[in-house]
Amino acid sequence: MHPEISLVLLTVLAGAGQGIFILLVALNSLFYGTGAVPSEYIVAAGAISLLFQVGGIITSTAHLGNPHRGWRAMLMIKNSWLSREVVTLSLSVGITALYLLLYYSGATGTVLFVTGMVGIAANLGFYLSCSMVYASVTFIREWSNAFTPLNFTLFGITSGFGVNLAIAHYTHVNTDILFGINSLTLALALVALIMKLLSYRFNATAYVSVNVKNAIGVNDPNIKLMDMGASYDHYNTKEYFYENAEKITRKTMFLVLTVAFLVPIILWTVAALKREMAYIPELTVIAAIAMIAGLIIERRFFFIQGNNVQNLYYANFRSTGVRNPLESRARKGTPVPMN
Amino acid sequence: MNKRMALVIDLNKCVGCHACATNCKAWNTGGDYGPLTDVEPYGKNPDGVWFNRVQTYEVGKYPNTEILYLPKSCMHCKDAPCVKVCPTSATYKRESDGIVLVNYEECIGCKYCSWACPYGCREFDDYDGVMKKCTLCVDRIYNENLPEEERQPACVLACPTRARTFGNINDPESEAAVKIKERNGYKLMPEVSTSPSNHYLPKQKVKIQIDEDEILTRKHVIVETEKKVSSYAEVTSDDIAVP
Ligand code: SF4
Ligand code: SF4
Ligand code: SF4
Numbered sequence: 001m002h003p004e005i006s007l008v009l010l011t012v013l014a015g016a017g018q019g020i021f022i023l024l025v026a027l028n029s030l031f032y033g034t035g036a037v038p039s040e041y042i043v044a045a046g047a048i049s050l051l052f053q054v055g056g057i058i059t060s061t062a063h064l065g066n067p068h069r070g071w072r073a074m075l076m077i078k079n080s081w082l083s084r085e086v087v088t089l090s091l092s093v094g095i096t097a098l099y100l101l102l103y104y105s106g107a108t109g110t111v112l113f114v115t116g117m118v119g120i121a122a123n124l125g126f127y128l129s130c131s132m133v134y135a136s137v138t139f140i141r142e143w144s145n146a147f148t149p150l151n152f153t154l155f156g157i158t159s160g161f162g163v164n165l166a167i168a169h170y171t172h173v174n175t176d177i178l179f180g181i182n183s184l185t186l187a188l189a190l191v192a193l194i195m196k197l198l199s200y201r202f203n204a205t206a207y208v209s210v211n212v213k214n215a216i217g218v219n220d221p222n223i224k225l226m227d228m229g230a231s232y233d234h235y236n237t238k239e240y241f242y243e244n245a246e247k248i249t250r251k252t253m254f255l256v257l258t259v260a261f262l263v264p265i266i267l268w269t270v271a272a273l274k275r276e277m278a279y280i281p282e283l284t285v286i287a288a289i290a291m292i293a294g295l296i297i298e299r300r301f302f303f304i305q306g307n308n309v310q311n312l313y314y315a316n317f318r319s320t321g322v323r324n325p326l327e328s329r330a331r332k333g334t335p336v337p338m339n
Numbered sequence: 340m341n342k343r344m345a346l347v348i349d350l351n352k353c354v355g356c357h358a359c360a361t362n363c364k365a366w367n368t369g370g371d372y373g374p375l376t377d378v379e380p381y382g383k384n385p386d387g388v389w390f391n392r393v394q395t396y397e398v399g400k401y402p403n404t405e406i407l408y409l410p411k412s413c414m415h416c417k418d419a420p421c422v423k424v425c426p427t428s429a430t431y432k433r434e435s436d437g438i439v440l441v442n443y444e445e446c447i448g449c450k451y452c453s454w455a456c457p458y459g460c461r462e463f464d465d466y467d468g469v470m471k472k473c474t475l476c477v478d479r480i481y482n483e484n485l486p487e488e489e490r491q492p493a494c495v496l497a498c499p500t501r502a503r504t505f506g507n508i509n510d511p512e513s514e515a516a517v518k519i520k521e522r523n524g525y526k527l528m529p530e531v532s533t534s535p536s537n538h539y540l541p542k543q544k545v546k547i548q549i550d551e552d553e554i555l556t557r558k559h560v561i562v563e564t565e566k567k568v569s570s571y572a573e574v575t576s577d578d579i580a581v582p
Contacts, residue, residue, distance in 0.1 A: 001454070065448015065468025072427040072447055082451050083426035136424070139457040139531070210457070210528050216409055217525050217539055220398045226406070229360070229392035232384040236459040239450065309528070310459030313394060313411070 001140065002239050003303035010060035011130055012159070012295045014089055015152060017052025018123035019160015020045055020167075021096050025116030027177065032109040039103075041171035045164055046100040052163075053093045081136050084129035088122050095119035127153040140306040141206040147199035154195055155260075155295055158188040162264060162288040169281035179272070182284075186268040189291075193261040196298070200253055208309055215312040228314055240311050242304040252301045260294020263287065343417070343437040343509040344475055345536035346492065347518050348410055351543050352502035355395055355408030362497030363391040363412070363473070371478040372443075376466040388462045390473040391494055407542060410503075412494070413460040413473035414527065414535030415439050421452035421461065430470070436507075437536055438477055443469045457531055480505075508536060 024045045031037045061067040074090070076083040099115050107115075131152035134143040165181045173181075212223050228237065267287035271280075367390055368375040377387035391412040398405045415432075419439050422432050429446035432439045441452075446469040453461040453470060461472045476492035479485060489496065495503040506515030515538075518524060524538035 063449065065450075065463070065465070065470075066446065069427075069445070069447050072429075072445055073449065074426075076426050076428050080424050080426040080451075082424065082449065086426065133451070137454050138420075139455065209530055214530060215528055216396060216407070217527055217541065218396075218398050218407060222398065222400050222404075224397040225394065226397050227395035229357075229394040229411075230386075230389070232386060234386050234389070235453070235461075235463050239453060239463070240459070308454065308459075309457045309531075313409075313459055 001303045001306040001308060002242055003300040004063055005300070006059045006062040008296055008299040008303065010056040010063075011152065012056075012155075012292065012299050013052045013059070014056030014092075014130070015127065015156025016159040016163055016292060016295075017049045017056065017096075018092055018126055019157040020049035020052065020164050021092070021099075021160070022120050022123055022157060023161050023164045023181070024049065025099070025120055027173075027181075028103075029109075029113050029116060031174075031177070032112070036174040036177055038172050041168055041173050042103055043100065044171050045167045046096060046103070048163065048167060049160075050093065050096050050100070053089065053096065057089065057093070081129050081132040085126065085133055088126035088129050091122040092119065092126050095122055124153070127156055134302075134306075137306075137308075139208070139210075139309045141208045142203045142305045142307060143302075145199075145202060145206070147195065147202060151192070151195050151199060154188065154192050155298070158185060158192050159288070159291045159295055161185040161188060162268075162284075162291045165268075166281065166284040166288045169284050182268055182271050186265065186272055189261060189265050189268065193257070193265065196257065196261065203305055210309045210312065212312045215309070225314060236310065237314055240308045241314075248301075248304070252297065252304075256294055256298040256301060258294070259290050260298050261291075263290040263294070340509050341434060341437065342507040343536055344480070345415060345437075345506070345508045345515060345538065346412070346475070346495070347504040347506070347508070347515045347524055347538045347540065349502040349504070349518070349522070349540040350407060350409070351540060352500040353393075353408045353410060353498075354500055354502075355393055355406070356499060357393050358497040358499055359410055359494035359503060360389060360391045360393050362493045363476075364389055366476065366479065366493035367474070370474075370476075372440075372471065372474045374467075375462075375471065376464050378465065388464050388471050390462065390471070405542070409539075410494075411458065411460065411527075412537070413439060413475075414458055414533070414537040415473075415475060417534035417536060418532055420455040420457070420533060424451050424455045426451065438475045439472070440474055440477065441470050441472060443467065443471075446470055457528055457533065458535070475505075508538070 024042060027037045028042055061070055064070055073083055073086040077087055095115060095118055099112065099119055102112055102115055128149060131149040134140075135145065135148035138144045161181060162185050165178070165185055168178055168181060213219055213221070216223065230237075264287040267283050267290075271283060364375055367373050375388040375390065377385070379385050380387060391410060393408055393410045396407045396409060398407050415437055416439065417437065419432055422430050422439060426449065427445050427447055429442045430439065430452050431442065448463070448468040448470065450463055450470065453463065461470050463469075464471050476494075479492060480490050482490060492503075492505050495505045504515045504518055506513040508516045508519060510516060511520075518540060519538045522540040524540050526535045526538060528535075
């Protein structure tokens with residue numbers, strides 16, 4: 001699929017923003033009134049969480065053909081995951097802002113706790129619906145699997161915690177808590193790395209039960225596209241194809257694994273092993289930036305890897321030198337079963 | 340029972356002339372669901388919205404190959420995935436006749452419906468920022484300003500080989516339903532759960548018997564009597580003018 005940068009930024013930034021909020025609420029609820037979590041931290045983390053989420057929303061409107069009626073996307077919450085994504089994201093933004101407002105106006109711990117929990121529910125709802133937008137497209141096998149919701153949630157929370165760690169360093173959070181966040185983030189990042197590897201493995205062998213024979217209804221193994229029915233590229237060849245998909249596969253996978261996971265994991269491990277290192281705030285900032293940047297590459301590659309079955313109709317489409325991965329997989333002998 | 344309007348396309352008759360596609364474009368760009376915006380129509384890389392595209396495939400191995408023309412427009416699926424995913428309900432399926440339509444006033448242009456369609460039958464209009472697609476010529480088939488015989492989809496009227504039939508496939512008496520039954524009409528991607536309404540009639544191998552004397556008299560060729568002339572010739576549909 002064509003990697004739409006606005007959607008890449010929406011899913012990564014909003015995901016991280018909500019991860020920041022989740023940890024903020026957790027810390028403030030656990031250590032409320034102890035002074036271990038200073039108000040500078042709450043305000044800074046809350047503001048950055050809002051910035052990430054609103055930034056995601058703003059960039060996502062660039063994807064819409066008619067952004068001025070974007071609000072309409074909330075109407076079909078009963079049927080459409082996209083609708084649910086928009087609703088839960090709006091709720092999350094609203095509750096994050098409300099939480100900050102309540103905190104600022106000196107609300108009691110219980111009020112903050114209840115608001116925070118509602119916010120976390122909205123956050124989890126967002127992770128689920130945002131990922132299901134992709135996972136529910138059954139005609140794109142690389143998206144339509146359990147890794148999509150699991151990874152969107154895990155990566156969002158991990159990157160949010162990573163950003164939190166950096167913020168916490170600069171806002172005088174208690175060192176024991178810092179160490180705790182560091183260890184937790186590191187553990188999550190390790191799991192995330194394993195999940196990413198597993199999902200790459202799954203995608204390498206994923207297949208759909210449709211092939212060009214049943215797509216056009218001719219029972220012959222030799223079917224060649226002679227003319228795609230248009231003089232040049234059009235919506236169907238632009239939206240579902242990425243020209244260099246095959247070329248960049250290996251390089252990008254390596255880049256994603258290094259930047260999004262290995263670099264932060266190394267930095268957080270160093271910090272965890274040698275606790276004083278954790279006091280070098282720059283280290284955690286680099287780790288957080290690397291993870292967010294890496295996840296942007298990861299999400300972009302997630303789009304590129306998606307291969308819609310409608311591409312079968314353009315299976316031998318050569319004008320841009322594209323080969324349909326479904327086709328090459330079939331040639332390598334991976335089963336592409338009829339029926 | 341509600342109507343289920345559909346196109347039935349005879350691949351045995353289709354000659355790949357693109358008349359359906361061009362007439363579709365001509366009617367719909369000025370119809371209720373137009374315009375079908377073109378980008379750089381006379382430029383190097385012409386692009387634009389088409390509701391119907393005719394693709395050409397070669398089937399078989401040389402020298403035993405055959406050409407297959409596949410005109411493809413929205414299938415008006417019974418269980419349309421594009422309808423289910425639309426966050427605004429801009430895409431909807433009409434109860435009364437099964438036609439799937441897009442309300443341009445409500446569409447926000449998120450393209451989600453097009454991802455969900457396995458047939459690649461939705462076309463995004465960059466200029467209007469909305470999703471467009473075949474309407475089954477809903478502005479023709481019920482249009483009382485048109486003479487009755489013209490209340491047919493533009494593509495059906497344009498087809499020079501009459502490869503396209505339009506009708507209610509829920510009515511077993513309709514021409515469309517009868518053709519599907521008699522000619523083993525099939526659906527594209529039958530294993531996915533979309534249940535498309537449009538059907539295709541398969542290409543057929545036609546076998547006829549030609550007697551020796553028929554060749555002699557008809558073609559006025561001198562055949563050496565001692566040379567055996569095969570009494571059967573296998574002729575594919577391409578060799579025969581289909582009535
Ligand atoms: S063919 Fe595609 S656009 Fe048409 S109804 Fe089916 S899923 Fe929707
Ligand atoms: S592009 Fe329009 S019709 Fe399609 S899903 Fe989005 S709002 Fe609905
Ligand atoms: S039914 Fe009408 S809109 Fe659909 S392909 Fe035919 S001419 Fe085009």
